[in-house]
Amino acid sequence: ACNQVDEPTQVEEVETEVESDAGAEAPAESEELMEATFILDWVPNTNHTGIYVALEKGFFEEEGIDLTIIEPAMEGAVPIVAAGQADFGIGSQTGVTIARSTGIPVASIAAVIQEHTSGFASPIEKEITSPEDFAGKTYGGFGGAEEEAILNTVLNQYEVDPASVDNVIVGSADFFTNTKRDIDFQWIFYGWTGIEAEVRGEDINMIYLKDIDPVFNYYSPVIFSSDAVMEEQPELVESFTRAVSRGYEFAIEEPAAAAEILIAASPETSEELIRASQEWLSPRYKGDAEKWGIQSEDVWNDFTAWLLEAELIESDVSTDEVMTNRFLP
Amino acid sequence: MEISIRNLQHSYNGESVIKNIDLSLKKGEFVSIIGPSGCGKSTLFNLITGLEVPDEGDILFDGKNMLGKRGHSSYMMQKDLLFPWKTVLENVLLGPTITKQEAQEAVEEARSLFPMFGLEGYEHYYPEVLSGGMKQRAALLRTFLHKKELMLLDEPFGALDALTREKMHSWLLDIWSHMQRTVLFITHSIDEAIFLSDRIYVFGPRPTEVILDVKVPLPRPRNKEMTVTPEYLEVKQQLMNALYEMN
Amino acid sequence: MEISIRNLQHSYNGESVIKNIDLSLKKGEFVSIIGPSGCGKSTLFNLITGLEVPDEGDILFDGKNMLGKRGHSSYMMQKDLLFPWKTVLENVLLGPTITKQEAQEAVEEARSLFPMFGLEGYEHYYPEVLSGGMKQRAALLRTFLHKKELMLLDEPFGALDALTREKMHSWLLDIWSHMQRTVLFITHSIDEAIFLSDRIYVFGPRPTEVILDVKVPLPRPRNKEMTVTPEYLEVKQQLMNALYEMN
Amino acid sequence: MRTLRRGISFAAPAVIAVILFLVIWEVSVWIWNVEEWILPAPSLIFQAFFDTWHLLPDHIWMTTKEAVLGFLLGIIVALIIAFILDISPLLRKSFYPILLFSQTIPIIAIAPLLIIWFGYGILPKVLVVALVTFFPVVVSVAEGLQSSDRDMIRLVRSMGGSFWQVFWSVRFPHALPYLFTGLRIGATYSVLAAVISEWVGASKGLGIYLIKAQSSFATDKVFVVIALISLLSCLLFFVVVLLGRLMMPWKHKSHKK
Amino acid sequence: MRTLRRGISFAAPAVIAVILFLVIWEVSVWIWNVEEWILPAPSLIFQAFFDTWHLLPDHIWMTTKEAVLGFLLGIIVALIIAFILDISPLLRKSFYPILLFSQTIPIIAIAPLLIIWFGYGILPKVLVVALVTFFPVVVSVAEGLQSSDRDMIRLVRSMGGSFWQVFWSVRFPHALPYLFTGLRIGATYSVLAAVISEWVGASKGLGIYLIKAQSSFATDKVFVVIALISLLSCLLFFVVVLLGRLMMPWKHKSHKK
């Protein structure tokens, strides 16, 4: 199941045509370009900016990679990468760890954002400013694996009876709709939904996970690959990471230009939201880490331990199996 | 009830089928129609029952115009049209059901007639298993049980053997004389027409019109012996001439 | 081809319909069957054509057992069974289509017969608009165009007026004498049976058996004058007695 | 006794076919060495079922309730609409686009509307199931009502039969086989529709269980749910078939009683 | 000229009904002051359409291609399966559960499987559309083949008609109205099925556009896509209806030519 390189992918490529100066010297070696496929976890958004920048700026070509980006609208990137239908994917630390514990051979190779940007949000009029206020409220969940356990941990920590919080899986409706009716608070990524609230001028209360308990400051999202690719084509992974890294560096330095690249690549997405989100997110990609993408083993250790404790995984997963920094430039 | 049809004209898709028909029935009269196949006899019945509206002309019941009005006569169509989803008994009870007659009574009457119609034992069968003649008899029974003053019968005995046919003849004449129902009867058998009717209309080929209207000068009640009387033979000759002259 | 049917027995749902039938046809013979409605005549045809397999007995064609074999005879069923999705012309061409005859030829022959059958001008109509008698004629034409040595006709003239019927009679006798087709013919008309047949079988009521087998001692070709000869009347009397005795 | 034996001989081929299907699946998984997180073997799915069955009854019950109630509502609505479409060609022509529109809305795209209008209770699920199942029933019944034998209708009309009498004595029985064709399709969809409707927002039901299983990469549990959906659908389908036999005895029997 | 006039008088009631529907919608939105990110007024949807129409042709073309190809494949498969189900009651009984099973799999639950087996190209989408659309066609056609007039079959058989001659001269024409009932249902589903299939993984298509619009909270664009899906479905439905009229002239005409 590791013939992904020689098998040309049949997808209509999303490539925004490479017209940058960098592309000028590429054609000479274009025959030797390695084909690679990258699968997203959701629709293109500012978490993915670096990838699109690298593609548009020709960073991949310079690294000898002919990259195809696949946009699935639904989850499922992990098994697809594991099965060799894509070489790289983007997902969450939770996903990679649980997958690994289930025997799915994937591991994280870079953290996209250093700090965890999700948390519990609620419209300001609900007056939920601390987890203590969750009591007697209705929570709108998305059905994630770790979600209930995290919520319960938080509630226990604040001595709120978990039974007093109603947990409704809200699925496909958005935060703004849900909180119009029976839902009081929801788990959102501030960089997207929170920014949309800003754009709309709606005031929300945000309780960041990382502020509740440092163990929840895990990486989301991460870029991952499969064991097969990492073992058999380390040079591909390295080149890929290098290009991606350059992409994110660019996004960090020039948020506005990066936003435009993403908009061009996904014109169907709201431009206003992308611009605002990019501006908010760009400084957070690297944060105060020494370089983009670096992952701390402690973060992985702690969170895996917590997952084990919460019985989300049945057996311990050693950190060097699920993550590696070795491909980072 | 007196029925009179005046100056009736009808066409399908611009092609004239009934050119001009004038026809009248006195209360309690038994009148037959004979005419070549495809001339427009069934069409006339459809006009009388109100299933179709003529291009021109009047249909008067006791002077009242009945054009397009329905439900005033019991009509036995040329096809048996038994409903496959109803048993034979349910099928023959269609009339009482529609006129909302007392159910128990209707069922009893229907059941009592099954032996007479040679359908005994088939009450609860679906019509699919009936023979051609049995279907026709069931359709006739259904028509009879839909009790209206005017009975329109479109070849009710076409699929019956001579014996059964005779049984039906005498039954029909019997109920007709008892119940004073006016009958308009389409048949292809000249003998049948003479034996049963007070009067006989002969229709011409399509586009049709009445080409002969003969009285049958035989007394009632009729019996088989009459079929060899000179009166009988004269009428028969008259009818045959009319039919053969058409060519 | 000689056909002989021996000791045939058949029942539906355990109820005997054909008790015991022995019957034989010589090559080119015209044989009629008459019998009370519902006795099992159509059932016999279904057995001969192989649509059903008898409980017991043999059906031999020139000594060859044909039980359950199909396609050896042209069968006109009692219902007209015209296909609503085919035009009249397409309907009558069913036989040639099935036997994969040369299309052009078949169409020409069919078309040439339309006037004779009084269906001229209706070639491209769907059967729905035909009158009852026209449908029957179309079904007869369809049967005729399916050219097999044995022709089984189940009341082909039931819905026809006397005139049309006579036309059909002479046509049928004409093609029969020319083409040497063996005909087995179900009818309810004793006159029709005598006029057309070499031999007549009378069937008893259900469960049926042959109760009479008479030769018609009239010469060929037949004409209307023969219907008043003493031979004719004698046969007629014989048949009527047989039928009336059944009660 | 006889009904039992007939029931068995009726179900046997289906059961054998299903078993055969499972065996082929199992063997294929072994032969091609398909990893269990891609396509688990039936044996693993059974395993997962027995390991987790205590979690299931609540979810099953919830989804069944939604599916059945929704289907019933769908049938009622379908009959009414089919009837309306039938009474006038004008209504038919004008209604059809709106009907089509109702079928071309992705449920999850109108999830917000459903939630705002109907909340998170059972109501929006029932409505979604009704929305999905009513359509095949409408189309079939409309066709059935249209294609009645004209002469039978004429017969009843000639007897003075009212619109309703024509309807009940001819058109409706004639449309019954069509109705049941539509019901068979609708029954098949109803359970899956209930599952999907739960994705709009719910706290119980097979749909919720499915999402949770999927997000923790428990493919075996995902397939447990799929199997349960199949089973429930088959059951509902079977009920419809049985009902069809009861309501259309003339299709299978030569006489009544 | 005549065809044109007839076409107009055919379409007019539908167009008027749709306009009426839109007007009611627009007015309701104004009256109840519904926020535009919950349910945008038709005028806003039109606005959004004109603002973004340059993005649409590619997506529309992709989805149309998937829907039409998938539907065609679905029809072919359906005819074959209906035929198989028809030739033996045993096959029918054994096949049905598997057919039902095929209809009760939530597409997105097997999305990874689809990608792993069929890649990201148009193939998995076509397969999904075929999977969704074949079922109503199978059920309808199977019913149609079952309910042929027995005496007509007997007539052709008595003439020595082979299995295939009986099939083509009686059973098939008899099943045509049923087939078209199924096709109408299938046509209605095909476009939506294509949209959903794109959620499995694609880079172009109305499904992708929809998801992107939804995830950037652009309700107006979501409705633009829904409107387009409806329109395409109506178009396909209309083609099916037209084809039905062509293939079953006896249902509308008294004579041929």
Ligand SMILES: Nc1ncnc2c1ncn2[C@@H]1O[C@H](COP(=O)(O)OP(=O)(O)OP(=O)(O)O)[C@@H](O)[C@H]1O
């Ligand atoms: N499929 C069947 N199942 C049960 N009984 C049947 C079936 N077909 C025919 N019968 C019965 O068999 C008997 C003979 O039927 P058949 O059609 O042969 O009569 P027939 O002699 O042709 O009568 P007719 O002159 O009225 O057409 C009838 O009583 C009929 O009810």
Ligand SMILES: Nc1ncnc2c1ncn2[C@@H]1O[C@H](COP(=O)(O)OP(=O)(O)OP(=O)(O)O)[C@@H](O)[C@H]1O
């Ligand atoms: N709906 C229709 N459209 C067009 N023509 C029709 C229609 N119904 C009947 N006709 C034609 O009208 C003529 C008369 O038909 P009708 O059924 O009244 O004949 P009939 O006298 O009853 O003949 P038969 O004795 O054969 O039953 C026929 O030529 C027939 O083709």
Ligand SMILES: [Mg+2]
């Ligand atoms: Mg007539």
Ligand SMILES: [Mg+2]
């Ligand atoms: Mg018979």
